[in-house]
Amino acid sequence: MEERTDLDAMLQTVYPDMVQWRRYLHRHPELSFQEKETSRWIARQLEEIGCEVKEGLGGFGLVATIRGDKPGPVVALRADIDALPIQDEKTCDYASTLPGVMHACGHDAHTATMLGIAKYFTSSRKSLEGERRLLFQPAEEVTPGGAVGMIKGGALSGVDVIYGVHLWTPLPYGIVAARSGPFMAAPDEIYIDITGRGGHGGLPHETVDAIVVGAALVQALQTIVSRSVNPLEPAVLSIGSFHAGTTGNVIAERCRLTGTVRTFSEEARARIRERLEAIVYQTAAMHGANAVLDYRDGYPTVVNDDVEAARFFRVAAERFGPEAVQTSTLIMAGEDFSYYLREIPGCFMFVGAGGEACGAVYPHHHPMFDLNEQSMLVSAKLMISMAENYASEHLSTRVSQL
Known part of the structure; x- marks a missing residue:
């Protein structure tokens, strides 16, 4: 005492x-x-x-x-x-x-x-x-x-x-x-760069709209945790920024998404990364665009x-x-x-x-x-x-x- x-x-x-x-x-x-x-x-x-x-x-x-x-x-x-x-x-x-x-x-x-x-x-x-x-x-x-x-x-x-x-x-x-x-999650970082073909907003058929590809990708990525990770396993995938375009009558040629992946087990971490890579590249290919994924491992x-x-x-x-x-x-x-x-x-x-x-x-x-x-x-x-x-x-x- x-x-x-x-x-x-x-x-x-x-x-x-x-x-x-x-x-x-x-x-x-x-x-x-x-x-x-x-x-x-x-x-x-x-x-x-x-x-x-x-x-x-x-x-x-x-x-x-x-x-x-x-x-x-x-x-x-x-x-x-x-x-x-x-x-x-x-x-x-x-x-x-x-x-x-x-x-x-x-x-x-x-x-x-x-x-x-x-x-x-x-x-x-x-x-x-x-x-x-x-x-x-x-x-x-x-x-x-x-x-x-x-x-x-x-x-x-x-x-x-x-x-x-x-x-x-x-x-x-x-x-x-x-x-x-x-106790606290492993916080990984993701950076996704999409390249399409820009052009006139009135002639979309001559372009590959990077914003449309990015929007489709954001929606698709939300299925990873809900459909590819055990529901009893804590995990988060969040897209925190979406940057594309310069003005209203120009279809964007490039789009950048950034986000984070949070997991507690190496199994969930590996599974999310595997599905993320497949969805990013296949979604871009489906729309006729190119994509580059930079996945950076964060802290354990x-x-x-x-x-x-x-x-x-x-x-x-x-x-x-x-x-x-x-x-x-x-x-x-x-x-x-x-x-x-x-x-x-x-x-x-x-x-x-x-x-x-x-x-x-x-x-x-x-x-x-x-x-x-x-x-x-x-x-x-x-x-x-x-x-x-x-x-x-x-x-x-x-x-x-x-």
Whole structure:
């Protein structure tokens, strides 16, 4: 109980800094693989806190290392630092100052939370067992993602376990959630270019209308999930953009469709890709057009380790109460945290950040997105508690084997 009181009291002390950090980052966002100034700013904060910092992983990624005075495992915690190409439409003193770019997914708060965690661990070195490695990862929002570069740069070298949190506004503040096994979908990208034969709008018989081909293709693609995938298997195929034509009296020669495929199993992923290729090329041929499909594999499915997911439910219930802990539904959003989980055991978790009182009612990736900043405290407590529980269990196991 004393340790818990110390944690709560310390985080309450650092919370004003977390809010200040988060709002600074929200005012100064940078896109994926462009986080140069963000990375420099984070490095300065970590150095002031007293962390050993390694820069330049996966582009502009950083790793902060805090070594305890006692032996123990290496536990990694991860935050993401990139923003999105969205215009911030909020009216507040911390709105984005960069036109067309904003933190519309909570990564600013993830980073601020991790800086608060860094303060906690550096102040606890004398009692700290092992090493805490804090990952500040770039480019979570776009494939191939920054996690791959972080891993290649040695971020997981010697690490025993990894945890990550996403502040999640669909969940109300005070609720935490996760699940064992598959959790978040593999998000693949599709790009389809159709070439027909353009011409006069009054002489359609002399053309091959790329818009007609594209429209037929959109309709045909909707049969893949409904008729080619087991109805008990979660899957989504969505066309998100359709670009063709220049004016009303000219039949378009070219059309471009872009979309996404979301799956949880490799079987469904392969089946959808197979059917998509057949439908794209055969539909184009049927209309006398040509088509090119660019299918880009996205992140793997996020698959939580069973043991570490069980730790989440145990630790979260103990810290926040059983009524605050939920088993999450499957989430069709993707996350490159999946790459870490392919290398070592770990658990990805959601912390509720929604609430009407603070205006956190808009979905992620919305121009009005905001979150309940108090959720940063919940996130910090959860990740620290997971790390300390793992270290304590590791020490108990080591002692029993002596």
